[in-house]
Amino acid sequence: MFPKKGRSSLKSRELTAEIIAVGTELLLGAIVNTNAAYLSRKLASIGINVYYQTTVGDNPERIQAAIRLALSRSDIVITSGGLGPTVDDITLPMIAKAIGRPMVFKKCIMDEIKKYFRARGINRITCNVERQAYMPEGAVCFINTVGTAAGVAIHAGKAVIIALPGPPRELEPMFDSTIIPYLRKKGCAGTGVIKTRTIQLTGIFESAVDSRAKDLLELSGSRTVGIYSKPGMVELKITAKAKSAREAEKKIKPVELEIRKRFGDFIFGTDGETLEQVVGRSLAGRGLTIAMAESCTGGLIGHRLTEVSGSSRYFVMGVVSYSNPAKKAILNVKHETLARHGAVSREVAREMALGIRAISGADIGLAVTGIAGPTGGTTKKPVGLVYIALSSKGRTQIRECRFTGDRSSIKWRTSSAALDLIRRSLK
Amino acid sequence: MFPKKGRSSLKSRELTAEIIAVGTELLLGAIVNTNAAYLSRKLASIGINVYYQTTVGDNPERIQAAIRLALSRSDIVITSGGLGPTVDDITLPMIAKAIGRPMVFKKCIMDEIKKYFRARGINRITCNVERQAYMPEGAVCFINTVGTAAGVAIHAGKAVIIALPGPPRELEPMFDSTIIPYLRKKGCAGTGVIKTRTIQLTGIFESAVDSRAKDLLELSGSRTVGIYSKPGMVELKITAKAKSAREAEKKIKPVELEIRKRFGDFIFGTDGETLEQVVGRSLAGRGLTIAMAESCTGGLIGHRLTEVSGSSRYFVMGVVSYSNPAKKAILNVKHETLARHGAVSREVAREMALGIRAISGADIGLAVTGIAGPTGGTTKKPVGLVYIALSSKGRTQIRECRFTGDRSSIKWRTSSAALDLIRRSLK
Structure with a gap:
């Protein structure tokens, strides 16, 4: 079902998001889209449902079409990629076109870019870099601590568009440290939460974990357990949906204890610890x-x-x-x-x-x-x-x-x- | 631009494909969608352009909507996931609904499933497995050598829908050994091929590569150059479309030589060399x-x-x-x-x-x-x-x-x- 047409405001209860990855290299299969998974996980953690992930190439019409479609069905539209200094990087002008805004030069962003290069001992900047200082009118900017492409938030009607740089090492810290707080501040975080706990095991085969945890892996409803095999380890991931983080935690706890009881010393860490x-x-x-x-x-x-x-x-x-x-x-x-x-x-x-x-x-x-x-x-x-x-x-x-x-x-x-x-x- | 509306037949020259990944676990970010990259790479190699990759959850309405949208703009629609035996697995019934066909029981598939389990010493099959033997009417089936979910091809109007199992270890061999030959046989493979050459540079900033290769990056048509920044290196990727591999190589060569002339010592490798x-x-x-x-x-x-x-x-x-x-x-x-x-x-x-x-x-x-x-x-x-x-x-x-x-x-x-x-x- 498409999210209700007549939604009243961003502060409505069930917020839906859509992720648009931009980049021909993704459509050629040269790169795997890890950003979609990362953003989805993070959005789930603040109670936002992701209903669609889309990938389009560096094509003006198709980028615009994807943005328009996303705005027609989602509250939060997040794009990744296409913010670089090259002629291929057209996400921001296409967002501007899709919502009918002009592109304007932001001196504060230009200053940040100059600072970035100066810190690396470069004083003469090639003119293409300047492109990165142009933003759709009304955009809120987020400084990139790892690269030169600033992140952007633009409110268009009842929806918000967030544009993020494509490289995961730029996107991830930006999303965590500035976008999530921004969404919360703007009341765009959901009311419910999805919490996960990952229990990490090593020194045991996936099939052995699977057969010893069969009943847990069959749990359904608001509390589920998944099994994932990674190089040198096996992960059991408990996911709980609830109204609050505390309630979700309450649902997770007994399952976690049961897993700990069954696997003891094979467990080396939790939630991504290495x-x-x-x-x-x-x-x-x-x-x-x-x-x-x-x-x-x-x-x-x-x-x-x-x-x-x-x-x-x-x-x-x-x-x-x-x-x-x-x-x-x-x-x-x-x-x-x-x-x-x-x-x-x-x-x-x-x-x-x-x-x-x-x-x-x-x-x-x-x-x-x-x-x-x-x-x-x-x-x-x-x-x-x-x-x-x-x-x-x-x-x-x-x-x-x-x-x-x-x-x-x-x-x-x-x-x-x-x-x-x-x-x-x-x- | 959406691919031409009035396309005449699947045998037209520029075929476009769209990949739809089905699975709530993808929207939760629990799994990275590697299938999209794999299928895109393989489709490019047989001359088929991928214009969109979409991910939807295990939701009846949204799966149908995604299939209808894809059929309205692409010649070949490939789905991955949602073919398993559980109640969550609804890709095939949703395809049937989207194109107005009934689901029919296929005895030959049921026999294959029984054979699969028998080979693993299992003679009593749980009844949910039987679901996997139901197919949209008119479907061509492809045996899964690694699991129980058969692959499916359905011709609907001028387009073809291919449904594949989600696990990469099932999808990949099935696509390579049966789907690609099927597409070729049906004249659905592009008439040409797409070849790429990646030139890898190190010790130089992306912005410097960009400004020195500006004219090359602006190439359009059957020969394009893209720029990608990776940790510790920058890549220039030449892509050429042509009727044969030899012709594509001929288009790549002069661009490659020009890049080598301009960047000399900064170039350390080609096509993924480390x-x-x-x-x-x-x-x-x-x-x-x-x-x-x-x-x-x-x-x-x-x-x-x-x-x-x-x-x-x-x-x-x-x-x-x-x-x-x-x-x-x-x-x-x-x-x-x-x-x-x-x-x-x-x-x-x-x-x-x-x-x-x-x-x-x-x-x-x-x-x-x-x-x-x-x-x-x-x-x-x-x-x-x-x-x-x-x-x-x-x-x-x-x-x-x-x-x-x-x-x-x-x-x-x-x-x-x-x-x-x-x-x-x-x-």
């Missing part, structure tokens, strides 16, 4: 330091650990010993261990972990050695065979893993298993 | 080895280099010296250099590069030191300040960079600039 954040918090909380000796992961574990701000408190150093001489010279792995057992072995993993702990002086030494493929595997030591060793005071534990997939996903799974071994050892 | 692949090929080709001393990137450069199969031929080792003691103990950075200039300095970068080259014995030593943020910046040394040093036989060069963005993107840009410095040094 393994590296969880591990980092544990290390920082215990005042422990860690050092890494990586072989097949090539530095990925160190990279993931240092994605967390403040990781210098616990991450001392890493060695990527990609060659046997490096394993010997830096980590003091014995020549005979390498010769007898091979670089991918329980014994070498142990010596690498002991070695990195000794030379770094860290409380924990972690080591991985394995075959990421696609070449280098043998019948006895196939691609995907990985040893992970964790050495702490008086104890060294070693795990053997067998992963499948391509080089990149074997590296990723190895790094996840390594981080999970740290997490479990800190329990 | 910087690490290009660098790896250069190193392997010259028989050179490399070692890495990373600070703020935490191992990311090593991780990227080792994403390439065969990288053990040139990547010897890496040290992630995340603390000052590690810089001194392992890389032999002098205490006084650290004390006088600070860890983030030209001088420390130089000593790190010399140090890693010396201890590894590699031909090239690369070092990065910087402030990834969000904390740790000062007025003199702000977040985003990075030094990259490259030491080779008899020569050490150092670059100062100032990046913006969050921690993760500063790390990424640093790793790209470092890889680019290696690339340029190997020219």
Whole structure:
């Protein structure tokens, strides 16, 4: 059903939104439209129903037609893309045309753009950049902290149009930090809320999670549970609809507790926490330091650990010993261990972990050695065979893993298993 | 402009398609719509223009409205999702309603479903599965080799509707192996092909690329150029439509040469090549080895280099010296250099590069030191300040960079600039 025709004002109860992604590259399939999912999730969280997501190319008539259609059936129309400095970027003039407004030059935006370039040591600006300072008359602008394209809100009749830059790294922070507060202020947030809680598991197969949570996955009505498999983890997502956030939370809680009871230690985080954040918090909380000796992961574990701000408190150093001489010279792995057992072995993993702990002086030494493929595997030591060793005071534990997939996903799974071994050892 | 109203038949020259994804989970943002990109790419490859991608929820009226709208403006309408056995799955009955056809039971489909379950050791089928054997009258069915939902083609007036299952692992093989041949057979494939060539640049701003390629970006007709900004790089994508792949290639070539002439050294790759692949090929080709001393990137450069199969031929080792003691103990950075200039300095970068080259014995030593943020910046040394040093036989060069963005993107840009410095040094 189309949302009621005779809606009275934006403050009506059931607000509907429509998302229009603009960009020929989307229609060519060169880019996946992740913005639609992001915006939909965020809109749901403030009680706004998204009824349509549309994608159009950089075509004047079709952009206008899409905007007019959206305005005829939705309260909030959000566009993404087409705000850049190039001739292809025509979203704003098309919005202006669709609602019959002129484009006007905004000096304040131009000043922000100049500031942006000056901060990057550029004082002469190419004239195409100036295009980004033109806005439909009456537009409210939102500064882009990551790029030069400002965001825009325009009230047209009873509806509001929000135009956002296309790159997710610009769109996401802008939507969170300025658009959501703006919608709330203007009374455009919905009265009901949809809340979700994501429980993240690792070290367990999706099929095992599925069969142990079958009854929960079959819940229907105002409370549902979904299962999603991601590289190195499985997610159970609880969704509840209610009149208030508190009521939604009340519906979520018992399901969450049940999931926690059933899956215990397999659960490492909630609501998008990363393994590296969880591990980092544990290390920082215990005042422990860690050092890494990586072989097949090539530095990925160190990279993931240092994605967390403040990781210098616990991450001392890493060695990527990609060659046997490096394993010997830096980590003091014995020549005979390498010769007898091979670089991918329980014994070498142990010596690498002991070695990195000794030379770094860290409380924990972690080591991985394995075959990421696609070449280098043998019948006895196939691609995907990985040893992970964790050495702490008086104890060294070693795990053997067998992963499948391509080089990149074997590296990723190895790094996840390594981080999970740290997490479990800190329990 | 909407595609011409009075089109004569499906065999007309410029065919347009529209993709409708069905599923409330897409509107909630729980799933990213990768099907739209996949189908668009495949349709482009057989000369069919996609003008719209739409997403609607599991709502009878809105699904019907979307189908009617699509039929009014497109030759080929492809739906994905809503073919499953649950009560939410209503795509087929809604197509039937939209075009005024009854739903009929197809025994041949029911037999296939039974076969599917029998092959998995299941002999008693729950009755909801039977729903999947009902089809709009006149439908042509395509067997699903991966699941139970059959694909469907229905000719309605001058248009054709194709209904596909939602899960990508079911949709993709079905589209490739049965739908594309079906469209070709029915004369629904475009008479021409669309080919693209992507030229990838790094070390230059999007706005600078834009102003230097303005005339190319304004090309219209059967040959166009688009510009896309991605983390650490800018892409120029040439798209050509022609009757044959060879003719399309002929149209692309002169534009590609012009781009290569204008941007020279800023171009690092073509058609999705990564910087690490290009660098790896250069190193392997010259028989050179490399070692890495990373600070703020935490191992990311090593991780990227080792994403390439065969990288053990040139990547010897890496040290992630995340603390000052590690810089001194392992890389032999002098205490006084650290004390006088600070860890983030030209001088420390130089000593790190010399140090890693010396201890590894590699031909090239690369070092990065910087402030990834969000904390740790000062007025003199702000977040985003990075030094990259490259030491080779008899020569050490150092670059100062100032990046913006969050921690993760500063790390990424640093790793790209470092890889680019290696690339340029190997020219």
